[in-house]
Amino acid sequence: MTQQLERKLKNRHIQLIAIGGAIGTGLFLGSGKAIHLAGPSILFAYLIIGVALFFVMRSLGELLLSNTGYTSFTDFAVEYLGPWAGFVTGWTYWFCWIMTAMADITAVGKYIQFWFNVPQWLPAFLCLIILTILNLLTVKMFGEIEFWFAIIKVITIIALIILGLIMIITGFKTDTGHASIQNLWSYGGLFPHGINGFFLGFQMAVFSFVGIELVGVTAAETADPEKNLPRAINSLPVRVLLFYIGALFVMLCIIPWTQLNADNSPFVKVFTLVGIPAAAGIINFVVLTSAASACNSGLFSTSRMLYSLGREGSAPKSFSVLGKSAVPSTALISSTLALSVGVVLNYFLPDIVFTLVTSISAICFIWVWGVILVSHIIYLKKRPDLAAASKFKAPLAPFINWVILVFFVFLLILIGMASDTRVALFVTPVWFLILAIAYLLHRKKMIN
Numbered sequence: 001m002t003q004q005l006e007r008k009l010k011n012r013h014i015q016l017i018a019i020g021g022a023i024g025t026g027l028f029l030g031s032g033k034a035i036h037l038a039g040p041s042i043l044f045a046y047l048i049i050g051v052a053l054f055f056v057m058r059s060l061g062e063l064l065l066s067n068t069g070y071t072s073f074t075d076f077a078v079e080y081l082g083p084w085a086g087f088v089t090g091w092t093y094w095f096c097w098i099m100t101a102m103a104d105i106t107a108v109g110k111y112i113q114f115w116f117n118v119p120q121w122l123p124a125f126l127c128l129i130i131l132t133i134l135n136l137l138t139v140k141m142f143g144e145i146e147f148w149f150a151i152i153k154v155i156t157i158i159a160l161i162i163l164g165l166i167m168i169i170t171g172f173k174t175d176t177g178h179a180s181i182q183n184l185w186s187y188g189g190l191f192p193h194g195i196n197g198f199f200l201g202f203q204m205a206v207f208s209f210v211g212i213e214l215v216g217v218t219a220a221e222t223a224d225p226e227k228n229l230p231r232a233i234n235s236l237p238v239r240v241l242l243f244y245i246g247a248l249f250v251m252l253c254i255i256p257w258t259q260l261n262a263d264n265s266p267f268v269k270v271f272t273l274v275g276i277p278a279a280a281g282i283i284n285f286v287v288l289t290s291a292a293s294a295c296n297s298g299l300f301s302t303s304r305m306l307y308s309l310g311r312e313g314s315a316p317k318s319f320s321v322l323g324k325s326a327v328p329s330t331a332l333i334s335s336t337l338a339l340s341v342g343v344v345l346n347y348f349l350p351d352i353v354f355t356l357v358t359s360i361s362a363i364c365f366i367w368v369w370g371v372i373l374v375s376h377i378i379y380l381k382k383r384p385d386l387a388a389a390s391k392f393k394a395p396l397a398p399f400i401n402w403v404i405l406v407f408f409v410f411l412l413i414l415i416g417m418a419s420d421t422r423v424a425l426f427v428t429p430v431w432f433l434i435l436a437i438a439y440l441l442h443r444k445k446m447i448n
Helices: 011-022 025-065 073-081 083-112 121-137 139-170 194-208 225-234 236-254 266-273 279-312 329-348 353-382 384-389 399-417 419-447
Strands: none
Touching: 025 073, 025 194, 025 225, 025 236, 025 266, 025 353, 025 399, 073 083, 073 279, 073 353, 083 121, 083 279, 083 329, 083 353, 083 419, 121 279, 121 329, 139 236, 139 266, 139 279, 194 353, 194 399, 225 236, 236 266, 266 279, 279 329, 329 353, 353 384, 353 399, 353 419, 399 419
8 A cells, every 4th residue: 555645736736726725616606795795895805815815825835845744734733833733723624624515515416406406415415426436546636626627717707807897998788787997986985884894794705715725735745846836825816816806896897786686696697797698507507616626625635634634643544544546545435424414414404504614614714724824933933944944935924924813813703793604603612622622532542
């Protein structure tokens, strides 16, 4: 059996995995609700979160490249924060993606019903099985799947932006009026719901960036990481400006924000206004692939995290055993079994599970991002030799790390302000309590 992950992910895979991680179902589905809460000021919310996460990614990049032995961020969490941090963060990251992927496979089931009248659980189950089989083959297969899924997302957004700019320049007349930049401030100004509405928009906007750190999980399977990881991370500002700010800017100029439905995708609305008959079907396909992509990423990241935990002794050793294709098959199948619970949960609780699991996931992701920043602060203090020799230094560190950590606390407060996400803020501590007990038992076992 091969006991080392193989570096089979090429530059094009890494670039598109990074893009796919930055473009989630939150942009396609959640942006409608975000706009409803904040109006045009949502542009500033996405920009602020994007800038904050750029600095997180730069810290992540410097840490990963400081030691070629690191396979994921749990490795440097153990080195700079202690074994407890690796244990808690590793299992929390696994839990993050399990929660997110549970929502995604259920979303696949719902999207398929747009074309076929089949039980919701069936396409969700088939999607999970197909993606598991493909991930069992080779890591290169994961890279190829994500490459094409991301291509679909990119083409759709670029098409929207080009089409939208043409409509704005020509003053295209729609059922809601003329496409114009003035639509940004003509319906109550840039902050129509005041500072309160602006802050509430952050709750949905942060969900859109979940998974942006996935490029860091691919570090152990990336060919030439010294070249490819910095390139993927440095392109983050361009991706945020183009795919988030660009797409939302164009949509808000074409359609007055007051005309957008919080429960529907604004992307469908734009394509419908242009007169494309198959708009709903086209965007439904894009959202379907986006959900499948997120589930695919979930399977990859959870299996690699279990592999890493198995190697560290924080999970059963069987998780660290690789198959003939250098894929952690036991870890992958275990994650698949955990994910299958999501189909059952969403069958019985269709109205509340999606919001609940994505809210819990977002809170846990904030923990992971915070651990990256704190680890980087300690790295700069304890290993000045490595920091001085680094060819990929995180800018403005460690000052900016502290600023973003305060911002993350602010985000948690905002999540607690809304009734539909508040429950997650009270449920999530239960997970950390379970982990604390598990770690104490684990440590006692190791001592004995």
